[in-house]
Amino acid sequence: MEMRNLRDALDHILDAVGRHEIVGLGIELAKLRTSSQSAPAAGSSSVIIAVPMSNQVVVIGGGVMGSALAYWLTRLDPSTAVTVVERDPSYTCASSALSAASIRQQFSTPVNVRISQASIAFLRNAAVELGFDHERPDIVLREHGYLYLAGVDGAAHLRRIHAVHKACGSDVALLDRAGLEERFGWLNTADLSVGSLGLSGEGWFDGYALLMAFARKARRQGARYVNAAVSALAIDGNRVTEVILSDGSRIGCSHVVNAAGPWARRVAAMAGVELPVFARRRTVYVIACPTRMHPFPLTIDPTGFWIRPEGGKFIAGFSPDDDVDEQPLQPDYDAFESRLWPALAHRIPAFEAARLERAWAGYFELNTLDHNAILGPHESLENLLFMNGFSGHGMQQAPVVGRAIAELILHGRFTTLDLSELSFSRIAENRPLHELNVIG
Ligand SMILES: Cc1cc2nc3c(=O)[nH]c(=O)nc-3n(C[C@H](O)[C@H](O)[C@H](O)COP(=O)(O)OP(=O)(O)OC[C@H]3O[C@@H](n4cnc5c(N)ncnc54)[C@H](O)[C@@H]3O)c2cc1C
Numbered sequence: 001m002e003m004r005n006l007r008d009a010l011d012h013i014l015d016a017v018g019r020h021e022i023v024g025l026g027i028e029l030a031k032l033r034t035s036s037q038s039a040p041a042a043g044s045s046s047v048i049i050a051v052p053m054s055n056q057v058v059v060i061g062g063g064v065m066g067s068a069l070a071y072w073l074t075r076l077d078p079s080t081a082v083t084v085v086e087r088d089p090s091y092t093c094a095s096s097a098l099s100a101a102s103i104r105q106q107f108s109t110p111v112n113v114r115i116s117q118a119s120i121a122f123l124r125n126a127a128v129e130l131g132f133d134h135e136r137p138d139i140v141l142r143e144h145g146y147l148y149l150a151g152v153d154g155a156a157h158l159r160r161i162h163a164v165h166k167a168c169g170s171d172v173a174l175l176d177r178a179g180l181e182e183r184f185g186w187l188n189t190a191d192l193s194v195g196s197l198g199l200s201g202e203g204w205f206d207g208y209a210l211l212m213a214f215a216r217k218a219r220r221q222g223a224r225y226v227n228a229a230v231s232a233l234a235i236d237g238n239r240v241t242e243v244i245l246s247d248g249s250r251i252g253c254s255h256v257v258n259a260a261g262p263w264a265r266r267v268a269a270m271a272g273v274e275l276p277v278f279a280r281r282r283t284v285y286v287i288a289c290p291t292r293m294h295p296f297p298l299t300i301d302p303t304g305f306w307i308r309p310e311g312g313k314f315i316a317g318f319s320p321d322d323d324v325d326e327q328p329l330q331p332d333y334d335a336f337e338s339r340l341w342p343a344l345a346h347r348i349p350a351f352e353a354a355r356l357e358r359a360w361a362g363y364f365e366l367n368t369l370d371h372n373a374i375l376g377p378h379e380s381l382e383n384l385l386f387m388n389g390f391s392g393h394g395m396q397q398a399p400v401v402g403r404a405i406a407e408l409i410l411h412g413r414f415t416t417l418d419l420s421e422l423s424f425s426r427i428a429e430n431r432p433l434h435e436l437n438v439i440g
Pocket of ligand 1: 060061062063064065066085086087088091093094095096097098099100101102103228229230231259260261262263267282283284361362363364365387388390391392393394395396397
């Protein structure tokens with residue numbers, strides 16, 4: 001019965017992950033805690049935070065994370081006052097506007113697989129979920145799969161991770177060389193051993209459309225967007241009391257959420273918190289190829305590059321060797337010739353005749369500890385919450401993470417998916433939860 005009440009019409013998310021993955025409900029939710037109540041016992045795996053009587057939530061950053069959170073807060077409890085502070089409403093440098101916006105189930109960390117299972121369910125239903133009046137946002141979801149390739153060296157790793165996916169109930173298949181050749185005639189399989197193909201629940205979508213849909217619906221539900229830069233946080237004891245803007249004005253808060261993407265470390269530093277999140281430039285190359293190749297999933301080469309179709313063309317990228325913090329957002333054109341094209345043409349011979357059309361660059365918000373999200377409250381500053389460090393998989397996680405952080409704020413604990421493994425405490429305690437399948 002309690003379960004039923006909490007489902008609040010989001011059956012598709014809950015059904016997607018299965019009953020066993022849903023956190024225990026009932027007891028703690030029935031008695032919302034106030035800030036004077038004590039913290040959970042040491043060793044408790046769940047994140048539980050204090051819930052003040054009246055919620056005045058300030059979200060720093062209005063990218064897909066901040067906007068997903070604003071949407072969920074105002075949807076789950078319309079009485080919540082939500083202010084999103086965004087310094088650049090044109091999102092020129094925001095990762096959410098520069099993303100490759102692809103979604104996969106194939107992670108090495110089971111909690112990420114569960115997030116993807118719930119996320120794809122949300123994305124399939126986004127037009128309804130995020131629509132209003134006669135507007136039905138189209139995020140152009142294309143479920144064409146991911147294909148991870150491995151040579152002899154990487155085969156054992158791929159098989160191990162495949163077992164994780166199977167255990168999580170993902171719809172993935174292992175293909176040997178013959179299987180790869182049969183399905184994807186355009187691949188050079190000479191030096192390949194095995195491929196892992198997502199048969200459903202993986203693909204890509206329009207990330208900017210998703211960002212806009214979250215932001216519009218959040219506004220519609222009462223969230224306030226303020227065009228300003230946050231320059232400082234006022235702290236009293238173990239709480240952030242005010243968010244201070246660059247013009248000196250102040251916003252009082254019951255909770256502050258760091259949703260500043262690649263700039264999250266700076267925002268954390270405003271509270272004296274060290275966050276291992278760094279802005280790492282990634283170039284996305286737009287490539288034209290005269291040969292028609294179909295089907296064509298998002299393909300990850302053993303050398304590390306990724307490529308997928310986009311419109312009538314392709315987009316591709318890779319993780320650079322010189323991964324320096326906060327390089328200017330100029331695409332690295334030289335690397336196309338020196339690194340990407342040779343590897344591409346080796347794996348897909350049709351790309352001998354490919355042409356680079358243009359490129360753009362954005363920042364990954366890289367969590368250098370373990371390449372996974374950092375979620376929830378700081379250990380001692382109890383009303384400062386993080387949703388940072390997604391390391392290249394934040395766009396696909398936004399629908400679920402937005403809801404999870406809203407639950408922490410409104411209920412003091414996760415009430416759908418238990419994401420406590422991703423909590424801030426692992427950073428403070430140096431307990432990494434390594435994600436091994438990091439792309440680009
Ligand atoms: C090239 C590239 C490819 C990617 N591909 C994928 C992919 O295929 N799949 C996937 O899931 N993810 C992908 N990602 C990652 C994904 O896009 C990000 O994880 C996600 O967009 C992060 O969203 P965000 O809202 O946290 O950050 P952002 O979108 O960067 O938003 C943060 C916002 O905070 C604002 N801000 C910062 N500091 C302040 C301040 N002091 N005051 C006020 N406002 C502030 C900024 O202006 C910005 O708008 C990719 C990213 C890049 C760059």
